[in-house]
Amino acid sequence: MKYAAKKTSAPECADADHKSARRVPPVSDEAIETASRLFRALGEPSRLRLLALLAQGESCVTELALSEGDDMSAISQRLRVLRSENLVVRRRSGKHINYALADQHIVDLVFNALAHASESPARVKGTFTK
Amino acid sequence: MKYAAKKTSAPECADADHKSARRVPPVSDEAIETASRLFRALGEPSRLRLLALLAQGESCVTELALSEGDDMSAISQRLRVLRSENLVVRRRSGKHINYALADQHIVDLVFNALAHASESPARVKGTFTK
DNA sequence: ATTTCATTTGAACAACTGTTCAAGTGAAGA
DNA sequence: TCTTCACTTGAACAGTTGTTCAAATGAAAT
Numbered sequence: 086m087k088y089a090a091k092k093t094s095a096p097e098c099a100d101a102d103h104k105s106a107r108r109v110p111p112v113s114d115e116a117i118e119t120a121s122r123l124f125r126a127l128g129e130p131s132r133l134r135l136l137a138l139l140a141q142g143e144s145c146v147t148e149l150a151l152s153e154g155d156d157m158s159a160i161s162q163r164l165r166v167l168r169s170e171n172l173v174v175r176r177r178s179g180k181h182i183n184y185a186l187a188d189q190h191i192v193d194l195v196f197n198a199l200a201h202a203s204e205s206p207a208r209v210k211g212t213f214t215k
Numbered sequence: 216m217k218y219a220a221k222k223t224s225a226p227e228c229a230d231a232d233h234k235s236a237r238r239v240p241p242v243s244d245e246a247i248e249t250a251s252r253l254f255r256a257l258g259e260p261s262r263l264r265l266l267a268l269l270a271q272g273e274s275c276v277t278e279l280a281l282s283e284g285d286d287m288s289a290i291s292q293r294l295r296v297l298r299s300e301n302l303v304v305r306r307r308s309g310k311h312i313n314y315a316l317a318d319q320h321i322v323d324l325v326f327n328a329l330a331h332a333s334e335s336p337a338r339v340k341g342t343f344t345k
Numbered sequence: 346a347t348t349t350c351a352t353t354t355g356a357a358c359a360a361c362t363g364t365t366c367a368a369g370t371g372a373a374g375a
Numbered sequence: 376t377c378t379t380c381a382c383t384t385g386a387a388c389a390g391t392t393g394t395t396c397a398a399a400t401g402a403a404a405t
Contacts, residue, residue, distance in 0.1 A: 112267045112329055119332035120325075121260045128255030129363075130247050137242045146382060159364070161383055166363095180373065180381060190331055194324075195250075199242055201320055202249035259393075276352060289394070291353055296393095310351060310403065 126170040127194070132163045136186065136195050139173060143185035256300040257324070262293045266316065266325050269303060273315035 127133055131153075138144060138152055146164070150157045164184055167173045172191050173184050186192050257263055261283075268274060268282055276294070280287045294314055297303045302321050303314050316322050 112264075113333070116329050116332040117260050117263050117267065120328040121258050121263045123258075123328060123332065124254045124263070125258030125362095128251050128253075128258045130251045131363080133247050133251045133254070134242075137247065156365090157382060158366075158384090161381095162364075165383080177372085182382065190327075194327065197320075197324065197327075198250040198253060199246050202246040202253065203243070255392095261393080277350095286395090287352060288354090288396075291351095292394075295353080307402085312352065 123170050123172070126166055126172060127198070129163075131159075132167055133195070135160070135163055135167065136172065136191070137199070139184060139186050140192060140195060143183045145178070145181035145183050147181065149184070253300050253302075256296055256302060257328070259293075261289075262297055263325070265290070265293055265297065266302065266321070267329070269314060269316050270322060270325060273313045275308070275311035275313050277311065279314070 127136070134153065135149060138149060144152075146157050146160050149164075150160045153160060164173060164175075168175070171187050174187050175182050175184050177183075186195075257266070264283065265279060268279060274282075276287050276290050279294075280290045283290060294303060294305075298305070301317050304317050305312050305314050307313075316325075
């Protein structure tokens, strides 16, 4: 059974002094949608690896397929979803089509996450933290 | 059919001068795995909304359920996956259990993505750019 | 002790998404 | 023009994941 939003009296959860915190502009539904699509595109090892490769410089499908040890079709499918979220751009160069990360912002996102991942202490499984 | 990794001669794709680019330490498989799990957890509107709410300050399950107009069970399930990726922490406060974003790093990730999403020009569908 | 309140959990089901493969496209070279 | 090369695409299938609901837990109040 769903609750009615913002209806009943507030359940004074936290001690008042916690409600201070950050001042944040309300987030539009559309921004949420867009951001979560972006994250979802990043949320697949096979695609993230591709981005990590592209972070070293642009590369064509054949080359990526070679690095990944997978066929072009598979790579191309992955690049398709990355492209649909504007994470990568392509341009033709002779017989090949080169892909590159779309912009610095993406580079940062990927590196931040990878950096965080490299130093993060594995997943939590227990019931309660202390 | 899969290609053998790093086998055959390189397919001189890009013009040599593009291969310059960024110098990047190789990324471990584990970092990729961890980072993509993190992204996947963020890649669901329902969960991302929860994080956006928590970005305004800690909150209990009842409160979140009220804001979201959904039942506690649903919220709790979402918090479970957020917690399994260390995105949120919980602590008991009387009868309630309060959740909060795990650390500043997460706050940044969420805001960066939301900011980017708010100014990004929708998804690409066309075949070729230019 | 017993009940109640706040939250968690497991299981089932439906929806979604990644992979695979065969067929299609289109630029470049012969 | 015909062929080849590099890449893309649609469709099918399987594995994954979010939602839902009923039952379980566990701290606090009676």
